[in-house]
Amino acid sequence: MSDAIALPRRRVRGRFRKVLPAYALIAPAIVSSIVFLYIPIAFSGYWSFTKYNGLASPKWVGLQNYTDLLSDPRFLKALLNTVIFVILGMGIGPVLGLMSALLLNQAVRGRGFFRTAYFLPVMTSLVVVATIWKVLLNQHGIVNELLGVVGIPAHNWLGDPSTALVSVTVTSIWQGFGFETVVFLAALQSIPSDLYDAALVDGATAWQRFRYVTLPALRPTIAFVFIIGIIGSFQVYDQIFVMTSGGPLNSTRTVVFDLVDRFDSLKYGEASAVAYVLLVILATLSFIQMRLFEERA
């Protein structure tokens, strides 16, 4: 009887000894994640239900921060701007990325050069890219100079509320689509050539080969690009901060810019509520996307 009990104990102890080094190795990462990420997230969740400025004690206000946000025109404008940015960016960026990847997947001369050229803006600091484009799009910048050559009058791209958001989005697409290009190119090169051979034997046209071979094979990559892209796009901040500071007239104010602005104004309760609204949006979108791609796969 005593042996029967002792055996599992020994087994457990033995297994524990086996996994102990593994736990020890991951402990620093786990502890730092808990301390620097999960605890702040939990506190932030609590603060989102309080009026808190970091000075006086947090005062419980229930859902007031959330209801206030939904009636705050500045936040709603930020949300709308972010949605436009995401739709434009994710509508154009991945398509450009896929197109350039398809071109680079051909046996073109200097493929390595083009691949590097497309990827170079991705490696460049976003602040640097935004600063350069801010100069280019200036009323007296090169973009207006070039447009002037073909008779188009100069325009204050970043100073006009009707064009500022589009201008920032174009900058972001230019900076980011090289990432999609490289990811799609890697995926394209991993599609077995015998699939295309079989399609050719069946008499498939170039479009049919793309539609029925390439696209299905790229589905996991497309899902990856969209999930990562949408999460990143919803968090757009750097280029807004550098190029327009959310202006003019809040026309480029985004959700994260709004969050940081509230944080800077010592409105930690409201800023936390914005963070949680963003979290819910991103979690919902990611869930929908994953289900969508899982079902089709």
Added chain:
Amino acid sequence: MSRTRPVTIAVLAVFALIAAACTSSSEPSASDTSGSQEPVTITVWDYYGKATPFQDSVIKGFEDKYPWITVDHQGIGWDAAQQKFAVTVSAGNPPDVATMDMTWLPTFASNGLFADLTELSGGQLNGAPIEDSYTQGALEAMTYGGSYVTMMFDFDVYALYYRADLFEQKGIDVPTTWEEMQAAAAKLVEGDKYKFEVVPNDCFHWCQFLFQGGGSLLNPDNTEAAFDSEGGLAALDYQRSFLDDGTGVLWGTEEGDSMAGIKDGRIGMFQDGPYWMGLLKDGAPEMKGDWAVATAPYSTQPGSYLGGTGLSIPVNAAHPQEAWLFTQYMLELPQQIGVYEYAGAAPATTQALNSPELNKPDPYFGGQAPFAVFLDAMSTATHFPYVSSWSDIDTEIGTMVESVMLGKSEPQPALDGTAATVNDLLASG
């Protein structure tokens, strides 16, 4: 698309706040060591950056004078200083002395973050009554709830910077009224590119026009908006007139640093604070002799916002007595002159403002003594209202001005709508 995570910074700040929330900070932990002269280290925060008046030699001068005190001088970026101050005071580990933007005072003072300098000083600054050490405007700006919460270190009021060389070439008289200013701007740009800089999106620039037109921001009790008045309308009309007739250049955030426009000549006139004297000398040394400073033209009375930098001691500073010694030292005449010498800004004490060192002819400004202009402007300047919702009100007014300057709103409806919002903000505290 961007995959950068600026939120990381926010997460770290949240973590700092949690540390703050978990630390008891209700009781001041001041220890009076002024009599004991035991070795003490005080922490001093300074947001001036490279061109700081808190030079190593200046700090050493203090340590030589008070050998038992060591100064831990820490440079803090202006952008981060406000948040960091709030976090460290609530966490109970604040600096002993901190440079303080005067526009941050309402929020901090209303939360009781500052030591009462009236009590700490006994009403004396370097052996003279504090009342005699500053102008009336500065004294008002330093006071919250009947006590001094900061000692003004440098001040900011607006005056007119103009291209004296072009004025001479084109035979333009220095304007003193709004009408003269509009005429001068028209003559300056005639056949040329030189324009008056119109800053569309901040309260500082617009408020000067509001005050110059006889208006005020809030009523005397600070309970209702007062800018939706004839003065407010005149200020918006006046500012927009430079854009309507092409004599002004709109300089929004997207244009970047206005130094670019100053250097390439697009900006021939602008209205700003004394720190621009230092910026011009640093940023456009080749324009030596081209610029001059004059009192900002006005409609009914001279006016400007009054701001600047104060030196404050947190309510729970570890060494308030030593901090006060340091504050006094920095407000002595040589250190005050250093504000001009090192930072190119305007020192705040009347002793410094009237000193011959600051009022000697400045070759950069063609032999003019520009400080007299700012000193004059200071006597008629008004600080922003000390209400806890000021930062929101400031944003609302900035948006209103931008909307009118960009032609998206008409002045009167913009004033009415913004006044209603500001009244709501004031009512909700």
